[in-house]
Amino acid sequence: MASKVTSAVMRQGLRVLGVAIRTEKAVFTLAVLASAVYGGMTVASAWALGWATQNVVLPAFAEDRVASGALWTGMFLILGTALLKAFGVAGRRILAGVMQYRMQARSRRDVTKQYLRLPLAWHHRHPTGQLLSNASSDAEAAWAPLAPLPMAVGVIVMLFTAAVAMLFTDLMLALVGFLIFPAIAVLNLVYQRRLSPLATRAQQLRAEVSEIAHESFDGALVVKTLGREDLETERFMRRAHELRDANIAVGRVRGLFDPMLEALPTLGVLAVLAVGGLRLSTGSIDSGDLIQVAYLFTLLAFPIRALGWVLAELPRSVVGWERVQAVLEATGSMDYGSVNTKAATTSPEPAALEVRGVSYRYGEAEVLHDVTFDVPAGRTVALVGPTGSGKSTLVQLLVRLVDPDAGQVLLDGVDLRELAYGAVAESVALVPQQTFLFDDTVRGNIALGLDTADEDVWAALRLAQADGFVARLSGGLDTRVGERGATLSGGQRQRLALARAVVRRPRLLVLDDATSSVDPQVEARILHGLRDTAEASTVVVVAYRMATIALADEVVYLDHGRVVDRGPHEDLLARCQGYRNLVTAYEREQAERAAIELTAGEEEEVSA
């Protein structure tokens, strides 16, 4: 995409700039004004120098005396233009920064608001890495041309003023300028067009090299245990060498064009001197004019490149902007009804849950098919099934993270879709399989914005068997748990997630294999605690472990997205073969082995 600076990309890029200009009208106007001051004063400073040469320096040598009036006027002009120019430069740079960073921040806020608004189904369709770079590097790239933009506008002012100034000075010298400056601009454009795809490729390779290193170091244990260091080094080296070659290709283009761009204005000055000599001899100009134009050439040589910088950033900007826009334009949201549930705090009665004919598909694959069951208020139901049977998807439907393609999920007889925003969260708490902790304190992670008293937080931690290790943390409830809870072990994190759920005294508690990283003994204590204090909760629990299943009043056995059977554990054990196979796998194996050993023992006895 960014490999060719086509005119379509250019047009699109200018449109993106237009968006920024419209959004930040005031800042842009001020930045351009400052830049115009800079541009005008650059030309003015050359003129001041020419004036001083003509009226102070040359007369001094010609007449052997210094006219003090002209001398001080010259000083005033030189210092005055420089001061104004400095103001212009400072204003241009600062305001360009303000504009660029404001637009970046705006995009980032908008994009993350979309992430928070869009349904989970949308999140499932987009890889995490892509979403993160949409909000970080793409938002950055989209508005990168804003940094040199005011300068470029200022340069246009500068060129225009310079053209007028040169026309007023001398037509012939102006002609030299009209040849040289467009030549610099065109050369720079060719430069950026040649450079842009190479730079993009180098950037891409840099990301790939980094990705390989990341993956390889993440898998360092596997690499080591299988002794594959050579293989990995070779994989890395291949890409690192591609990056090297890409960077050298960039260097070649830079090496070719940079000296040319340096040399061209110098040649221009020489041309001015040659032409100027002729004009002087015919008396068309004076020496001051010549110096002024020559000086103007030295001053303009560098800023004129700013036009190229903006153009160079455009392709990258367009790609970044389109990616950001794709997120902002994504449609689909969860609609909420207006029914409010009885808030858990005022009416702590357990909720009744009913699942009616629910189906759900991810793309082509149907994950759930016509699932129907109910959980009466205050009861505990275990969802059991082999890996990939649809348990986790079903759990997401129960707490309305996604909506079913067909069928209904009802809480106290009300379809979840008819409940107001926040109503489900008020009554239902989910502890997901993958624990997620915010980069916040222990208290913040458990309260999640609720105004919860410390004793309630501690009570929840006790129930989740987490009070012990939290009390030992240096800051207690105020300990920050770090990005994604990296400072805690898996089991500790699961227990905090559990405390987060129970502190809300939910009317329906949904546990999705939520104690898998916890020692069996600790898990038993948690489950018993929940059972003893959970008169106020209806519980749905996903589990493999017998200890967990044993706590349930009823089991729903899922396989291939269908409810195969449901009923008390003992009944299912007796009548459902799939269920029996799954939950008694270990015991059966033991029994079979015992039998084999027994026969083997008997044989030995016989043979002996």
Next chain:
Amino acid sequence: MTAQSIQRSSDRSALATIRHGLSLTPEFRKGLVVTLILAVVATAGKIIVPIAVQQTIDTGLKGGTPDIPYITRAVLVCAAAVVLTALAGYVMNVRLYKATESSLATLRVHGFRHVHDLSVLTQNTERRGALVSRVTGDVDQISTFMQWGGLMIIVAFGQLFVATVLMFVYSWQLTLLVWACFIPLMIALPRFQRLLSRAYTVVRERTGDMLAAISESVVGATVIRAYASERRTAERIDKAVNANRSAQVKAQTIVGFVFPLTEIVAAVAIAGIVLLGVRLGLSGDITQGQLVAFLFLVTLFVAPLQTATEVLNEAQNAVAGWRRILGVLDTPPDVADPGEEGVELPRGPISVAFEDVHFAYPGGAPVLREVSLEIPPRSRIAVVGETGSGKTTFAKLLTRLMDPGSGRVTVDGCDLRDIRFSSLRERIVMVPQDGFLFDGTLEENIRYGKPSATREEIELALTELGLADWLEGLPAGLDTPVGQRGESLSAGERQLVALARAYLADPDLLLLDEATSAVDPATEVRLARALEGVTRGRTAISIAHRLSTAENADEVLVFDQGRLVQRGPHAELVGVPGVYADLHASWVSAARS
């Protein structure tokens, strides 16, 4: 013996760091002198314009009528010189890019390899991201500096030098004046740079905070929705985004104020030149052409000083980058490959012995004490114990991911430290609990165990492990992509792939560290049976998390608080009161409650 953490060589001075760094990159030093000479030639091009101006005014315009042939000659000579310097600039740039990129690619690859050669312990002292940036961002910083900032320093010095020499030829008084104007700025610049460097540090920190906040909205999507905390999260993100923006604007403001200072100083210098110059002219110390040439020479001071703060910043970053990458390279791999001098073990069943082995993590309490044991070839061993009893440490010592603090570990009577890595890793393979997969297909991941394996061999391996049914259930079979870090598969499936990968490697000793803990019970039982079949004739050691593994082993090793407290067959141990009997009882109750 203690494990090393990655060295902090910040005590080394900047110059020593660069010298040491350059000694590791011979490609860079080769031909450096020629490149530098070319750089000086290219820089010399800058004084052509002032000389041409001076010549035109003084010689060409002498006596009021311009000497056209002389001016033309001067202009042509100067133009030739410009072309020549541009050519020198081109050759210099290409040489510089080639030399820096080649040398840095070598450094990158060395660094990468060295990270893999470091012991597991050393690798774990650093966050992954920090290790990655040592072979990516840190190296990039060095290359940016070498190709721009470092070159700028040379160009700046060259430019100031040639300008000053020419100035001196024209007028020493004016030269002193110009320097008197610029010296205060030169003294002040490092101060500004420090200010700027602090501002950029704040920007980096705020950017880190912001990225962390943004990632919460993506990674924590499920929890945020389940707990309806969208608004709270949005507020946190907005706060972080805005703080980042403020820091950026603040840094930009400093740049905005510092940058134009040079222009003002230059104007003061120009005004001073005119003021003093005309008086010198009156006394005949200077010609008008020389005076005008001075006005042009002053512009040569502007660019180097304008970019000085940025160049200084880059230089600082580059030295920091050097320090970090050298920190990696200077850290000795404390579990080192004996290489060519090492022993090559013949293939065949493996016996293992631990002789009075002790181990402690650096600065920590001992985790293994007085462990002595023998494992005969072809035996099936289960290792049990509570969390923190030393089981995993035992596994790491046996596979030589770490070396014991004292005592020795031998394989077939040979000290592990004397065995060549290539031989050791071929014969002893461990399957860790976390089945890490590389982004690619199932087939590619399994083949990682044996790069020469054909597709048929891979299919056969899966069949032998009893996983053919599972494979058939996958949408694209062996071509199923596993996603980054294997995240498209479930935790249990990742473990299956990791197991198949290790099995394909065909080791003589297979060590499983709770390698099937996330697999559903029915599959796990099937797998355990299959493994029993395929490991017959090999030595197999399992760190067990459930009863039946221990029950089916030839021998159980029971660890408790770092000691081997019991060993023997299950039937024998379960009857005696002790650690194993207690453990067994808790397993039974968890399974049947």
